[in-house]
Amino acid sequence: MNIIRFILGRIILFLDWLTSPKPKNFSSDKIKHIQEKVKNMEIYEFKACPFCVRVRRYMKKNNISITTKDARRNTDYAQELIKGGGKLQVPCLKIVSDKTEWMYESKDIISFLDNYLEINDAK
Numbered sequence: 001m002n003i004i005r006f007i008l009g010r011i012i013l014f015l016d017w018l019t020s021p022k023p024k025n026f027s028s029d030k031i032k033h034i035q036e037k038v039k040n041m042e043i044y045e046f047k048a049c050p051f052c053v054r055v056r057r058y059m060k061k062n063n064i065s066i067t068t069k070d071a072r073r074n075t076d077y078a079q080e081l082i083k084g085g086g087k088l089q090v091p092c093l094k095i096v097s098d099k100t101e102w103m104y105e106s107k108d109i110i111s112f113l114d115n116y117l118e119i120n121d122a123k
Helices: 002-018 028-037 050-061 075-085 106-116
Strands: 041-045 067-070 092-095 101-104
Touching (some): 075 092
16 A cells, blocks of 8 residues: 555646746735735645645645645654644645634645735735
């Protein structure tokens, strides 16, 4: 089973690299605005997880630069995720504000970022 996961993971990473999206052509002001709004966020991920790849591709396409933490390769990150979010599930968006929030599920993360950053309104 581990061999199959390894092979599938490499295929996922290769296809992601091969078909990597190009960033949208936002104004420099819009990019600065986006970076300012995400400066207190982190993404916990596994590099070869297809759902994590979905979030990373969305971020790349929309010029979003959020610190990523590979919870598979770094046990400290895995423990942070379990302690803070309650489970070792990725992708997970950690939003630090007055109250730290942990958001799971790739579609929920993408939807949140889309609305929070007003991506659809960006030109």
